[in-house]
Amino acid sequence: MKKPLILILTLVFFNCGATKTTIFETQEWINSQNFTINKPNSWRPVKYHGYVGYTPLKKSDNFLNNFVYIFQYELKEKASFNNFVQKQIEQTNKVLTIISQEILTDKNQLGDVYIHKLESTFNGKSYKDYTVYFERNGEYYNYKYSSLKYSYEKHFEEAISILKSIEFK
Numbered sequence: 001m002k003k004p005l006i007l008i009l010t011l012v013f014f015n016c017g018a019t020k021t022t023i024f025e026t027q028e029w030i031n032s033q034n035f036t037i038n039k040p041n042s043w044r045p046v047k048y049h050g051y052v053g054y055t056p057l058k059k060s061d062n063f064l065n066n067f068v069y070i071f072q073y074e075l076k077e078k079a080s081f082n083n084f085v086q087k088q089i090e091q092t093n094k095v096l097t098i099i100s101q102e103i104l105t106d107k108n109q110l111g112d113v114y115i116h117k118l119e120s121t122f123n124g125k126s127y128k129d130y131t132v133y134f135e136r137n138g139e140y141y142n143y144k145y146s147s148l149k150y151s152y153e154k155h156f157e158e159a160i161s162i163l164k165s166i167e168f169k
Contacts, residue, residue, distance in 0.1 A: 038165035040158045066147040073140045085114045096120040110134040128152040
């Protein structure tokens with residue numbers, strides 16, 4: 001009886017520590033960015049491939065089904081912003097099956113931006129994406145809202161509120 005109890009308690013303690021570490025690491029990544037955002041209260045941060053994203057989905061759901069991220073590119077070679085964006089769009093188009101897309105230019109609180117709206121399929125699922133490329137002090141950034149097509153509109157306004165909240169430190 002003692003062995004199973006000790007095993008259960010050990011697992012509980014290790015799992016609690018892992019959760020705290022993940023929350024701590026995610027907050028460290030957020031703090032190390034040179035920008036801040038305001039996320040809706042119902043959204044949570046998620047660590048993913050070297051950056052932090054945000055999702056309104058519960059922890060048990062696949063956060064990639066409805067996800068916002070913003071990150072700064074770390075480039076080895078600098079191209080003009082226009083050429084850089086065109087290359088990013090070409091790379092996106094190579095890995096997705098595009099149903100429709102639209103590329104726009106605009107000016108907003110982030111300056112001159114490129115907006116890439118697309119519908120695609122990936123792994124048999126239909127997605128809608130809203131990507132914004134922008135430049136700040138010679139550095140290039142990407143904001144992306146990606147969602148399963150059927151839930152895209154449900155969270156669109158909240159996702160755009162994150163975009164509008166970006167402020168540089």
